[in-house]
Amino acid sequence: MTRQKILITGANGFIGTALVRRIVDHSNFSALAASRKINPDWPLGVEHVHLAELETACFSDFLSGVDTVVHCAARVHVMSDQVPDPLFEFQKINVHATLNLARQAAAAGVRRFLFISSVKVNGESTEQGKPFSPIDVPAPEDPYGLSKLEAEQGLMRLAGETGMEIVIIRPPLVYGPGVKGNFASLIKLVSKGLPLPLGAIHNKRSLVGIDNLVDLIIRCIDHPAAANQVFLAGDGEDLSTTELLRGVAEAMGRPARLIPVPAALLSLGAALLGKRAVAQRLLGSLQVDIGKARELLGWEPPVSVKEGLRRCVRDSSV
Structure with a gap:
Protein backbone atom coordinates (compact mmCIF):
# COMPACT_ATOMS: atom_id res chain seq x y z
CA MET A 1 0.00 0.00 0.00
CA GLY A 178 10.90 19.22 26.78
CA VAL A 179 7.97 21.47 27.69
CA LYS A 180 8.80 25.16 28.09
CA GLY A 181 7.06 28.19 29.53
CA ASN A 182 4.82 28.14 32.58
CA PHE A 183 4.75 24.38 32.94
CA ALA A 184 8.54 24.22 32.94
CA SER A 185 8.59 26.91 35.61
CA LEU A 186 6.17 24.87 37.72
CA ILE A 187 8.41 21.80 37.44
CA LYS A 188 11.42 23.85 38.54
CA LEU A 189 9.60 25.20 41.58
CA VAL A 190 8.54 21.73 42.68
CA SER A 191 12.03 20.31 42.06
CA LYS A 192 13.57 22.93 44.36
CA GLY A 193 11.34 21.81 47.21
CA LEU A 194 10.21 25.33 47.98
CA PRO A 195 7.01 25.76 50.01
CA LEU A 196 4.21 26.95 47.73
CA PRO A 197 0.98 28.63 48.93
CA LEU A 198 -1.15 26.47 46.65
CA GLY A 199 -2.33 23.68 48.92
CA ALA A 200 -6.01 24.63 49.02
CA ILE A 201 -6.97 25.32 45.40
CA HIS A 202 -10.16 23.57 44.33
CA ASN A 203 -10.39 24.64 40.69
CA LYS A 204 -10.49 22.23 37.74
CA ARG A 205 -8.32 22.55 34.66
CA SER A 206 -8.00 20.37 31.59
CA LEU A 239 -7.02 18.47 37.95
CA SER A 240 -6.96 21.27 40.47
CA THR A 241 -3.73 23.24 40.72
CA THR A 242 -3.12 21.53 44.06
CA GLU A 243 -3.62 18.08 42.50
CA LEU A 244 -1.34 18.97 39.61
CA LEU A 245 1.48 20.07 41.91
CA ARG A 246 1.11 16.93 43.96
CA GLY A 247 1.17 14.88 40.77
CA VAL A 248 4.37 16.55 39.58
CA ALA A 249 5.99 16.01 42.97
CA GLU A 250 4.95 12.34 42.99
CA ALA A 251 6.41 11.88 39.51
CA MET A 252 9.69 13.28 40.83
CA GLY A 253 9.61 11.14 43.94
CA ARG A 254 9.59 14.26 46.08
CA PRO A 255 7.25 15.56 48.77
CA ALA A 256 4.83 18.29 47.73
CA ARG A 257 5.42 21.22 50.09
CA LEU A 258 2.10 23.00 49.70
CA ILE A 259 0.75 25.53 52.19
CA PRO A 260 -3.09 25.72 52.32
CA VAL A 261 -3.65 29.44 51.68
CA PRO A 262 -7.26 30.35 50.69
CA ALA A 263 -7.70 31.06 46.98
CA ALA A 264 -9.50 34.34 47.72
CA LEU A 265 -6.48 35.63 49.61
CA LEU A 266 -4.12 34.61 46.81
CA SER A 267 -6.37 36.28 44.25
CA LEU A 268 -6.36 39.53 46.24
CA GLY A 269 -2.57 39.46 46.55
CA ALA A 270 -2.16 38.83 42.84
CA ALA A 271 -4.47 41.75 42.02
CA LEU A 272 -2.44 44.09 44.23
CA LEU A 273 0.74 42.96 42.46
CA GLY A 274 -0.77 43.35 38.98
CA LYS A 275 -0.66 39.58 38.35
CA ARG A 276 -4.33 38.87 37.64
CA ALA A 277 -3.53 36.78 34.53
CA VAL A 278 -1.14 34.58 36.50
CA ALA A 279 -3.71 34.15 39.25
CA GLN A 280 -6.37 33.15 36.73
CA ARG A 281 -4.20 30.33 35.41
CA LEU A 282 -3.41 29.08 38.90
CA LEU A 283 -6.75 29.62 40.62
CA GLY A 284 -9.42 29.63 37.90
CA SER A 285 -11.06 26.72 36.10
CA LEU A 286 -10.76 25.85 32.43
Whole structure:
Protein backbone atom coordinates (compact mmCIF):
# COMPACT_ATOMS: atom_id res chain seq x y z
CA MET A 1 0.00 0.00 0.00
CA THR A 2 1.26 3.49 -0.88
CA ARG A 3 2.15 5.48 2.19
CA GLN A 4 0.41 8.83 2.62
CA LYS A 5 2.76 11.80 2.64
CA ILE A 6 2.11 14.07 5.62
CA LEU A 7 3.52 17.61 5.60
CA ILE A 8 4.11 18.96 9.11
CA THR A 9 4.78 22.68 9.50
CA GLY A 10 6.44 23.94 12.66
CA ALA A 11 8.24 20.60 12.69
CA ASN A 12 10.91 21.94 15.05
CA GLY A 13 8.38 23.02 17.66
CA PHE A 14 7.19 21.18 20.75
CA ILE A 15 4.15 19.61 19.07
CA GLY A 16 5.73 19.32 15.62
CA THR A 17 8.79 17.42 16.83
CA ALA A 18 6.69 14.86 18.70
CA LEU A 19 4.39 14.47 15.70
CA VAL A 20 7.28 13.92 13.28
CA ARG A 21 8.54 11.08 15.47
CA ARG A 22 5.14 9.39 15.50
CA ILE A 23 4.62 9.83 11.75
CA VAL A 24 7.98 8.22 10.99
CA ASP A 25 6.98 5.19 13.06
CA HIS A 26 3.56 4.89 11.40
CA SER A 27 3.28 2.19 8.76
CA ASN A 28 0.81 4.15 6.60
CA PHE A 29 2.47 7.56 6.63
CA SER A 30 5.71 9.24 5.59
CA ALA A 31 6.87 12.53 7.12
CA LEU A 32 7.76 15.71 5.25
CA ALA A 33 9.02 18.12 7.90
CA ALA A 34 8.83 21.83 7.07
CA SER A 35 10.93 24.14 9.23
CA ARG A 36 13.63 26.78 9.04
CA LYS A 37 16.32 24.28 9.97
CA ILE A 38 16.85 20.55 10.39
CA ASN A 39 16.27 19.15 13.86
CA PRO A 40 19.06 16.78 14.92
CA ASP A 41 16.56 14.99 17.19
CA TRP A 42 14.40 13.85 14.28
CA PRO A 43 14.61 10.11 13.61
CA LEU A 44 15.92 8.62 10.39
CA GLY A 45 13.49 8.66 7.50
CA VAL A 46 12.40 12.28 7.78
CA GLU A 47 12.39 14.31 4.59
CA HIS A 48 13.02 18.01 5.28
CA VAL A 49 12.01 21.10 3.35
CA HIS A 50 13.09 24.61 4.25
CA LEU A 51 10.19 26.77 5.41
CA ALA A 52 10.57 30.41 4.39
CA GLU A 53 8.33 33.32 5.40
CA LEU A 54 4.95 31.67 5.61
CA GLU A 55 2.80 34.66 4.73
CA THR A 56 4.45 35.17 1.33
CA ALA A 57 6.06 31.82 0.56
CA CYS A 58 5.38 29.68 -2.48
CA PHE A 59 4.92 26.05 -1.48
CA SER A 60 4.28 24.49 -4.88
CA ASP A 61 7.70 22.82 -4.98
CA PHE A 62 6.90 20.46 -2.12
CA LEU A 63 3.09 20.25 -1.94
CA SER A 64 2.96 17.90 -4.91
CA GLY A 65 2.04 14.43 -3.69
CA VAL A 66 1.16 15.58 -0.19
CA ASP A 67 -2.03 13.98 1.09
CA THR A 68 -2.45 15.88 4.38
CA VAL A 69 -0.98 19.05 5.86
CA VAL A 70 -0.73 19.29 9.65
CA HIS A 71 -0.18 22.97 10.35
CA CYS A 72 1.56 23.40 13.71
CA ALA A 73 3.55 26.54 12.88
CA ALA A 74 2.27 29.61 14.69
CA ARG A 75 3.15 32.74 16.56
CA VAL A 76 2.53 31.42 20.04
CA HIS A 77 0.89 33.12 22.99
CA VAL A 78 3.23 35.04 25.31
CA MET A 79 2.33 36.45 28.72
CA SER A 80 3.95 39.89 28.26
CA ASP A 81 3.92 40.82 24.58
CA GLN A 82 5.89 44.04 24.01
CA VAL A 83 5.16 44.64 20.32
CA PRO A 84 3.17 47.83 19.53
CA ASP A 85 0.29 45.98 17.84
CA PRO A 86 0.06 42.37 19.12
CA LEU A 87 -3.04 41.53 17.06
CA PHE A 88 -1.33 42.56 13.82
CA GLU A 89 1.71 40.42 14.63
CA PHE A 90 -0.45 37.40 15.47
CA GLN A 91 -2.55 37.87 12.34
CA LYS A 92 0.52 37.90 10.08
CA ILE A 93 1.50 34.37 11.05
CA ASN A 94 -1.61 32.77 12.49
CA VAL A 95 -4.10 34.08 9.93
CA HIS A 96 -2.48 35.33 6.72
CA ALA A 97 0.32 32.76 6.61
CA THR A 98 -2.07 29.92 7.48
CA LEU A 99 -4.48 30.85 4.73
CA ASN A 100 -1.64 31.37 2.23
CA LEU A 101 -0.48 27.82 2.86
CA ALA A 102 -4.02 26.42 2.85
CA ARG A 103 -4.94 28.04 -0.48
CA GLN A 104 -1.83 26.63 -2.12
CA ALA A 105 -2.50 23.23 -0.55
CA ALA A 106 -6.02 23.19 -2.00
CA ALA A 107 -4.69 24.20 -5.42
CA ALA A 108 -2.12 21.37 -5.25
CA GLY A 109 -4.80 18.78 -4.54
CA VAL A 110 -4.07 18.21 -0.86
CA ARG A 111 -6.98 16.20 0.53
CA ARG A 112 -7.02 17.37 4.15
CA PHE A 113 -5.63 20.35 6.11
CA LEU A 114 -5.35 19.86 9.85
CA PHE A 115 -5.01 23.07 11.87
CA ILE A 116 -3.68 23.15 15.42
CA SER A 117 -5.67 25.95 16.97
CA SER A 118 -6.16 26.73 20.68
CA VAL A 119 -8.77 26.46 23.41
CA LYS A 120 -8.33 30.22 23.70
CA VAL A 121 -10.77 30.44 20.79
CA ASN A 122 -13.41 29.30 23.26
CA GLY A 123 -12.27 31.66 26.01
CA GLU A 124 -10.09 31.91 29.08
CA SER A 125 -12.14 30.25 31.82
CA THR A 126 -15.14 28.07 32.57
CA GLU A 127 -17.47 27.56 35.47
CA GLN A 128 -16.49 24.42 37.29
CA GLY A 129 -18.42 21.49 35.86
CA LYS A 130 -19.38 23.39 32.70
CA PRO A 131 -16.59 22.59 30.22
CA PHE A 132 -16.06 24.21 26.86
CA SER A 133 -17.60 22.38 23.91
CA PRO A 134 -16.70 22.54 20.20
CA ILE A 135 -20.17 23.94 19.47
CA ASP A 136 -19.91 26.83 21.95
CA VAL A 137 -19.97 30.34 20.54
CA PRO A 138 -16.29 31.40 20.36
CA ALA A 139 -15.26 34.04 22.88
CA PRO A 140 -11.52 34.77 22.58
CA GLU A 141 -10.26 37.39 24.99
CA ASP A 142 -6.78 38.18 23.67
CA PRO A 143 -5.09 38.82 20.31
CA TYR A 144 -3.70 35.29 20.14
CA GLY A 145 -7.09 33.66 20.60
CA LEU A 146 -8.68 36.09 18.16
CA SER A 147 -6.06 35.32 15.50
CA LYS A 148 -6.69 31.58 15.88
CA LEU A 149 -10.44 32.13 15.49
CA GLU A 150 -9.94 34.24 12.36
CA ALA A 151 -7.77 31.48 10.89
CA GLU A 152 -10.41 28.84 11.68
CA GLN A 153 -13.12 30.91 10.01
CA GLY A 154 -10.97 31.49 6.93
CA LEU A 155 -10.17 27.79 6.66
CA MET A 156 -13.82 26.78 6.87
CA ARG A 157 -14.68 29.25 4.11
CA LEU A 158 -11.88 27.76 2.03
CA ALA A 159 -13.29 24.28 2.60
CA GLY A 160 -16.60 25.43 1.16
CA GLU A 161 -14.92 27.01 -1.85
CA THR A 162 -12.44 24.26 -2.73
CA GLY A 163 -13.62 20.98 -1.24
CA MET A 164 -10.39 20.48 0.71
CA GLU A 165 -11.25 18.94 4.06
CA ILE A 166 -10.45 20.98 7.16
CA VAL A 167 -9.92 19.57 10.65
CA ILE A 168 -9.44 21.89 13.62
CA ILE A 169 -8.03 20.79 16.97
CA ARG A 170 -8.10 23.15 19.95
CA PRO A 171 -5.76 21.97 22.72
CA PRO A 172 -5.53 23.47 26.21
CA LEU A 173 -2.13 23.62 27.92
CA VAL A 174 0.13 20.94 26.42
CA TYR A 175 2.78 19.28 28.60
CA GLY A 176 5.38 16.61 28.07
CA PRO A 177 9.12 16.02 27.74
CA GLY A 178 10.90 19.22 26.78
CA VAL A 179 7.97 21.47 27.69
CA LYS A 180 8.80 25.16 28.09
CA GLY A 181 7.06 28.19 29.53
CA ASN A 182 4.82 28.14 32.58
CA PHE A 183 4.75 24.38 32.94
CA ALA A 184 8.54 24.22 32.94
CA SER A 185 8.59 26.91 35.61
CA LEU A 186 6.17 24.87 37.72
CA ILE A 187 8.41 21.80 37.44
CA LYS A 188 11.42 23.85 38.54
CA LEU A 189 9.60 25.20 41.58
CA VAL A 190 8.54 21.73 42.68
CA SER A 191 12.03 20.31 42.06
CA LYS A 192 13.57 22.93 44.36
CA GLY A 193 11.34 21.81 47.21
CA LEU A 194 10.21 25.33 47.98
CA PRO A 195 7.01 25.76 50.01
CA LEU A 196 4.21 26.95 47.73
CA PRO A 197 0.98 28.63 48.93
CA LEU A 198 -1.15 26.47 46.65
CA GLY A 199 -2.33 23.68 48.92
CA ALA A 200 -6.01 24.63 49.02
CA ILE A 201 -6.97 25.32 45.40
CA HIS A 202 -10.16 23.57 44.33
CA ASN A 203 -10.39 24.64 40.69
CA LYS A 204 -10.49 22.23 37.74
CA ARG A 205 -8.32 22.55 34.66
CA SER A 206 -8.00 20.37 31.59
CA LEU A 207 -4.53 19.63 30.24
CA VAL A 208 -3.35 17.47 27.37
CA GLY A 209 -0.17 15.43 27.39
CA ILE A 210 1.86 15.63 24.20
CA ASP A 211 1.42 11.89 23.56
CA ASN A 212 -2.36 12.21 23.79
CA LEU A 213 -2.46 15.25 21.53
CA VAL A 214 -0.28 13.57 18.90
CA ASP A 215 -2.45 10.47 19.09
CA LEU A 216 -5.55 12.58 18.39
CA ILE A 217 -3.78 14.29 15.47
CA ILE A 218 -2.86 10.90 14.00
CA ARG A 219 -6.50 9.79 14.32
CA CYS A 220 -7.68 12.95 12.56
CA ILE A 221 -5.30 12.58 9.62
CA ASP A 222 -7.34 9.95 7.86
CA HIS A 223 -10.52 9.27 9.84
CA PRO A 224 -13.47 9.95 7.50
CA ALA A 225 -15.63 11.42 10.28
CA ALA A 226 -13.03 14.08 11.13
CA ALA A 227 -13.59 16.03 7.89
CA ASN A 228 -14.65 19.65 8.47
CA GLN A 229 -14.96 19.18 12.22
CA VAL A 230 -13.69 20.99 15.31
CA PHE A 231 -12.36 18.95 18.23
CA LEU A 232 -11.21 19.85 21.71
CA ALA A 233 -8.20 17.92 22.99
CA GLY A 234 -7.61 16.79 26.55
CA ASP A 235 -6.44 14.01 28.83
CA GLY A 236 -9.98 13.28 30.02
CA GLU A 237 -8.84 13.86 33.63
CA ASP A 238 -9.22 17.37 35.04
CA LEU A 239 -7.02 18.47 37.95
CA SER A 240 -6.96 21.27 40.47
CA THR A 241 -3.73 23.24 40.72
CA THR A 242 -3.12 21.53 44.06
CA GLU A 243 -3.62 18.08 42.50
CA LEU A 244 -1.34 18.97 39.61
CA LEU A 245 1.48 20.07 41.91
CA ARG A 246 1.11 16.93 43.96
CA GLY A 247 1.17 14.88 40.77
CA VAL A 248 4.37 16.55 39.58
CA ALA A 249 5.99 16.01 42.97
CA GLU A 250 4.95 12.34 42.99
CA ALA A 251 6.41 11.88 39.51
CA MET A 252 9.69 13.28 40.83
CA GLY A 253 9.61 11.14 43.94
CA ARG A 254 9.59 14.26 46.08
CA PRO A 255 7.25 15.56 48.77
CA ALA A 256 4.83 18.29 47.73
CA ARG A 257 5.42 21.22 50.09
CA LEU A 258 2.10 23.00 49.70
CA ILE A 259 0.75 25.53 52.19
CA PRO A 260 -3.09 25.72 52.32
CA VAL A 261 -3.65 29.44 51.68
CA PRO A 262 -7.26 30.35 50.69
CA ALA A 263 -7.70 31.06 46.98
CA ALA A 264 -9.50 34.34 47.72
CA LEU A 265 -6.48 35.63 49.61
CA LEU A 266 -4.12 34.61 46.81
CA SER A 267 -6.37 36.28 44.25
CA LEU A 268 -6.36 39.53 46.24
CA GLY A 269 -2.57 39.46 46.55
CA ALA A 270 -2.16 38.83 42.84
CA ALA A 271 -4.47 41.75 42.02
CA LEU A 272 -2.44 44.09 44.23
CA LEU A 273 0.74 42.96 42.46
CA GLY A 274 -0.77 43.35 38.98
CA LYS A 275 -0.66 39.58 38.35
CA ARG A 276 -4.33 38.87 37.64
CA ALA A 277 -3.53 36.78 34.53
CA VAL A 278 -1.14 34.58 36.50
CA ALA A 279 -3.71 34.15 39.25
CA GLN A 280 -6.37 33.15 36.73
CA ARG A 281 -4.20 30.33 35.41
CA LEU A 282 -3.41 29.08 38.90
CA LEU A 283 -6.75 29.62 40.62
CA GLY A 284 -9.42 29.63 37.90
CA SER A 285 -11.06 26.72 36.10
CA LEU A 286 -10.76 25.85 32.43
CA GLN A 287 -12.30 22.55 31.40
CA VAL A 288 -12.87 21.05 27.96
CA ASP A 289 -15.28 18.37 26.80
CA ILE A 290 -13.57 15.75 24.61
CA GLY A 291 -16.80 13.82 24.07
CA LYS A 292 -17.00 14.72 20.39
CA ALA A 293 -13.65 13.08 19.62
CA ARG A 294 -14.72 10.04 21.60
CA GLU A 295 -18.05 9.71 19.83
CA LEU A 296 -17.13 10.61 16.24
CA LEU A 297 -13.64 9.14 16.11
CA GLY A 298 -13.77 6.40 18.72
CA TRP A 299 -10.77 8.09 20.33
CA GLU A 300 -9.64 7.71 23.91
CA PRO A 301 -6.55 9.38 25.39
CA PRO A 302 -4.07 6.49 25.55
CA VAL A 303 -1.88 7.94 28.32
CA SER A 304 -3.11 8.75 31.83
CA VAL A 305 -2.25 12.04 33.51
CA LYS A 306 -0.13 10.16 36.05
CA GLU A 307 1.90 8.48 33.31
CA GLY A 308 2.06 11.69 31.27
CA LEU A 309 3.52 13.60 34.21
CA ARG A 310 5.99 10.79 34.85
CA ARG A 311 7.20 10.94 31.25
CA CYS A 312 7.36 14.72 31.36
CA VAL A 313 9.47 14.82 34.50
CA ARG A 314 11.64 11.83 33.55
CA ASP A 315 12.58 13.12 30.12
CA SER A 316 12.44 16.85 30.71
CA SER A 317 15.57 18.97 30.66
CA VAL A 318 14.11 21.46 33.15
